[in-house]
Amino acid sequence: MTGRRRPSRGGERREPWLLLGLAGLALAYVAVPLLALLQRAPWRDLGALVRRPVVIDALALSLTTALAATAACLLVGVPLAWVLARSRLPGRSLARALVTLPMVLPPVVGGAALLLAFGRRGLLGGPVYEATGLLLPFSAWGVVAANAFVALPFLVLTVEAGLRAGDQRLEEAAATLGASRWTVFRRITLAQAAPSILAGGVLCWARALGEFGATVTFAGNLQGRTQTMPLAVFLAMESDREAAIALSLVLIAVSLAVLVPLRDRWLPG
Amino acid sequence: MRRTGRRRLPAVAAAVAVVVSLGGGCAGTDAAGERELVVFAAASLTDAFTALGRAYAAAPGAAGAEVEIVAAGSSSLREQILAGAPADVFAPADAATMDQVVAAGMASDPRPFAANRLEIAVPAGNPGGVDEIGDLDDPELLVGLCAEEVPCGSLARQALDRAGVAAAVDTNEADVRALRTRIEAGELDAGIVYRSDVLAAGEAVEGIDLPAGANVVATYPIAALTSAPNPAGAAAFVAFVRSRQGERILAGFGFERP
Numbered sequence: 001m002t003g004r005r006r007p008s009r010g011g012e013r014r015e016p017w018l019l020l021g022l023a024g025l026a027l028a029y030v031a032v033p034l035l036a037l038l039q040r041a042p043w044r045d046l047g048a049l050v051r052r053p054v055v056i057d058a059l060a061l062s063l064t065t066a067l068a069a070t071a072a073c074l075l076v077g078v079p080l081a082w083v084l085a086r087s088r089l090p091g092r093s094l095a096r097a098l099v100t101l102p103m104v105l106p107p108v109v110g111g112a113a114l115l116l117a118f119g120r121r122g123l124l125g126g127p128v129y130e131a132t133g134l135l136l137p138f139s140a141w142g143v144v145a146a147n148a149f150v151a152l153p154f155l156v157l158t159v160e161a162g163l164r165a166g167d168q169r170l171e172e173a174a175a176t177l178g179a180s181r182w183t184v185f186r187r188i189t190l191a192q193a194a195p196s197i198l199a200g201g202v203l204c205w206a207r208a209l210g211e212f213g214a215t216v217t218f219a220g221n222l223q224g225r226t227q228t229m230p231l232a233v234f235l236a237m238e239s240d241r242e243a244a245i246a247l248s249l250v251l252i253a254v255s256l257a258v259l260v261p262l263r264d265r266w267l268p269g
Numbered sequence: 270m271r272r273t274g275r276r277r278l279p280a281v282a283a284a285v286a287v288v289v290s291l292g293g294g295c296a297g298t299d300a301a302g303e304r305e306l307v308v309f310a311a312a313s314l315t316d317a318f319t320a321l322g323r324a325y326a327a328a329p330g331a332a333g334a335e336v337e338i339v340a341a342g343s344s345s346l347r348e349q350i351l352a353g354a355p356a357d358v359f360a361p362a363d364a365a366t367m368d369q370v371v372a373a374g375m376a377s378d379p380r381p382f383a384a385n386r387l388e389i390a391v392p393a394g395n396p397g398g399v400d401e402i403g404d405l406d407d408p409e410l411l412v413g414l415c416a417e418e419v420p421c422g423s424l425a426r427q428a429l430d431r432a433g434v435a436a437a438v439d440t441n442e443a444d445v446r447a448l449r450t451r452i453e454a455g456e457l458d459a460g461i462v463y464r465s466d467v468l469a470a471g472e473a474v475e476g477i478d479l480p481a482g483a484n485v486v487a488t489y490p491i492a493a494l495t496s497a498p499n500p501a502g503a504a505a506f507v508a509f510v511r512s513r514q515g516e517r518i519l520a521g522f523g524f525e526r527p
Contacts, residue, residue, distance in 0.1 A: 138439040220440030238344040239418040
């Protein structure tokens with residue numbers, strides 16, 4: 001970084017109060033609702049609430065489906081990010097807009113679109129069901145599919161930014177030294193982009209873990225099969241608000257347990 | 270969750286109600302009928318209450334009334350009312366849900382105004398070949414119910430219990446409209462919904478009667494809320510729903526007298 005300033009002495013070392021104030025506001029905005037949740041939490045019954053089979057089933061399903069969706073997104077998302085960042089194929093800006101779409105689309109609409117594509121009477125789902133009897137909705141694979149749909153942009157956009165920031169001269173140097181394009185991709189490009197791939201993977205996993213709208217629309221809701229934590233929270237909200245808060249706390253605790261160490265150890269910042 | 274009416278989001282309806290109640294001076298507080306009326310109604314009442322709201326607004330004495338129907342799962346609406354949503358009228362799909370609102374002091378004197386039977390709904394053409402409630406235990410069929418938390422779900426489970434059928438359920442939907450939509454689209458082979466829903470779906474859905482001994486009748490109570498921003502309008506709307514004309518409109522949507 002060329003524009004870096006030397007650390008200065010005296011009064012200049014202090015952070016500008018305006019920035020501190022606004023930053024504090026942002027932090028408080030996220031923290032206050034969380035505190036409100038903690039304050040309303042049924043601490044005494046928490047142990048019993050979170051050991052209910054419905055919670056254990058939902059948590060196990062949420063963790064495995066979010067992980068599976070992240071793996072699927074990594075498999076196809078990193079190559080897509082590479083194409084967007086490096087290739088000279090036409091229509092890249094259109095492809096970039098397309099991959100951003102699930103971010104702006106209301107998840108419920110995303111779920112409905114998935115049904116129209118992969119449902120039993122869907123564009124692709126229909127013929128596949130007729131031929132094989134295989135069906136994504138109402139199965140855990142449906143949850144993975146819904147998760148992957150909404151989480152993919154988080155991975156692709158993060159990795160694409162990471163690839164753009166990488167030093168392409170290293171790739172050119174490797175190529176001139178006789179490395180094949182595949183070797184260059186694996187040994188140079190991927191290695192350079194590793195932090196952004198990890199960051200994108202974590203974002204993707206976190207988004208999948210909290211996914212609600214597309215899942216409930218596409219996969220349905222059945223304990224042990226398609227009822228993830230957000231779905232369990234939503235239904236508990238309607239009957240037992242304390243249980244809903246307890247469930248939310250579990251989800252928050254699990255997410256923090258994964259995100260905080262990762263952020264400290266691996267992610268820049 | 271599905272909400273219908275002129276405005277779909279309860280938050281919007283609530284915000285509108287707040288704005289109207291705050292700015293009552295310019296919205297015409299002198300005539301109760303001119304003020305906005307927010308009605309929280311069970312998802313199964315969506316179409317019937319939209320029609321009732323229109324007829325009420327057109328009735329003499331209520332000219333200019335703006336009726337907002339906020340339709341969702343009864344229990345979800347109850348939670349919103351208990352959390353202070355500024356609604357005027359509440360019409361859930363069962364007495365238990367209403368009782369909780371009454372117990373919290375948020376409503377008084379609920380009156381039953383309609384009844385609704387359960388039916389098995391199948392997509393047009395009955396692709397799953399469902400003949401009776403006993404078929405719902407077939408794991409090969411895609412069967413949906415309402416979630417236990419909402420009235421249509423608890424009633425459906427009562428009916429299944431009475432018939433001695435352990436249904437092979439593939440999904441528990443948050444409200445009856447969501448379930449009906451899945452059946453209409455052919456994503457499910459069968460589900461247990463209200464007769465009014467089968468009627469409302471027209472050609473897209475076929476209804477199969479439950480055996481007389483197994484059927485459960487949902488009775489809908491209605492009450493004005495004690496914190497109603499528009500108490501006069503709330504009372505007038507409740508009276509209208511329970512009037513001869515209201516009864517006729519409800520009958521047109523498949524509801525029976527309580």
